[in-house]
Amino acid sequence: MNYFVKAILLSPLLFCQSSLADQWQSVLTNSKLNYEVTFQGLPIDGRFTQFSVDYSPAEKLLVKVAVDSADMSDDELNREIAGVDWFDVGRFDQAVFSSNHLITNSFVAESNSKERFIAEGSLNLKGVSEPVNVPFTWQPDAQNPDRATMSGELVLKRSDFSIGIGDWSSGDQIGIDVRVSFVVEMQRQAQELNN
Numbered sequence: 001m002n003y004f005v006k007a008i009l010l011s012p013l014l015f016c017q018s019s020l021a022d023q024w025q026s027v028l029t030n031s032k033l034n035y036e037v038t039f040q041g042l043p044i045d046g047r048f049t050q051f052s053v054d055y056s057p058a059e060k061l062l063v064k065v066a067v068d069s070a071d072m073s074d075d076e077l078n079r080e081i082a083g084v085d086w087f088d089v090g091r092f093d094q095a096v097f098s099s100n101h102l103i104t105n106s107f108v109a110e111s112n113s114k115e116r117f118i119a120e121g122s123l124n125l126k127g128v129s130e131p132v133n134v135p136f137t138w139q140p141d142a143q144n145p146d147r148a149t150m151s152g153e154l155v156l157k158r159s160d161f162s163i164g165i166g167d168w169s170s171g172d173q174i175g176i177d178v179r180v181s182f183v184v185e186m187q188r189q190a191q192e193l194n195n
Contacts, residue, residue: 022056022057022188023054023055023056023188023189024053024054024055024056024057024148024186024187024188024189025052025053025054025055025186025187025189026051026052026053026054026150026184026185026186026187027184027185027186027187028050028051028052030185031051031053031182031183031184031185032047032181032182032183032184033047033048033051033065033180033181033182033184034046034047034048034180034181034182035047035048035178035179035180035181036178036179036181037158037174037175037177037178037179038174038175038177039173039174039175040173041175044072045072045073046070046071046072046073046081047070047071048065048066048067048069048070048071049066049069049071050065050066050069051063051064051065051066051069052064053150053184053186055150055186057102057138058102059100059102060098060099060100060102061097061098061099061102061119061121061134061136062096062097062098062099063096063097063098064094064095064096065094065095065096066093066094067087067089067092067093067094067095067125067126068082068087068089068093070082070087085164085165085166085167085168086163086164086168087126087163088126091127092125092126092127095123095124095125095126096123096124097119097121097122097123097124097132097134098121098122098124099119099120099121099122099134100121101119101120101121102117102118102119102120103117103118103119103120114137114138114139115137115138115139116135116136116137116138117135117136117137117138118133118134118135118136119133119134119135119136120133121133121134123156123161125161125163126161126162126163127162128160128161128162130160130161132154132156133154134152134154135152135153135154136150136151136152136182137150137151137152138150139151145188146187146188147185147186147187147188148185148186148188149183149184149185149186150182150183150184150186151181151182151183151184152181152182153179153180153181153182154179154180155177155178155179155180156177156178156180157176157177157178158176158177158178159171159176
């Protein structure tokens with residue numbers, strides 16, 4: 001009986017320790033965060049060069065993006081999207097996605113197993129916070145158990161975040177839908193557990 005009671009009392013602690021021991025962080029040099037918009041029906045690609053991803057399996061996904069790192073491979077376009085009508089980076093220099101609710105979407109059992117999840121959370125961008133679901137695939141590195149790849153794709157509406165206001169708000173020239181894709185290399189972080 002005493003053993004049973006101890007097991008019940010200790011199990012939450014053991015679960016917490018196990019979770020704390022499994023923290024992952026992005027490796028920026030090997031990661032990509034891209035977006036695609038349409039201009040007069042034709043796709044135009046862009047990317048963010050500065051961002052971080054923190055992930056604790058079954059617990060949280062936190063993504064921080066330096067908005068002023070948006071790059072469309074054109075200096076004039078980059079100056080335009082940094083302005084008030086678009087990202088307004090002078091006032092809002094960071095976008096944050098935060099989720100504490102991860103759902104296992106499906107699981108494929110194979111030699112290089114992939115796990116598919118949906119992170120339900122909120123995206124704070126340009127001072128606006130909206131609920132967003134981020135589907136992603138988690139694929140462990142077969143050669144290195146401390147490395148994995150997180151990848152996914154979703155579509156956001158720029159109008160939900162007041163991006164492209166004024167003359168750009170109609171979507172006639174620049175489409176409302178923004179396709180976001182990411183391939184992020186993740187590194188397991190060493191954690192010290194208290195006994």
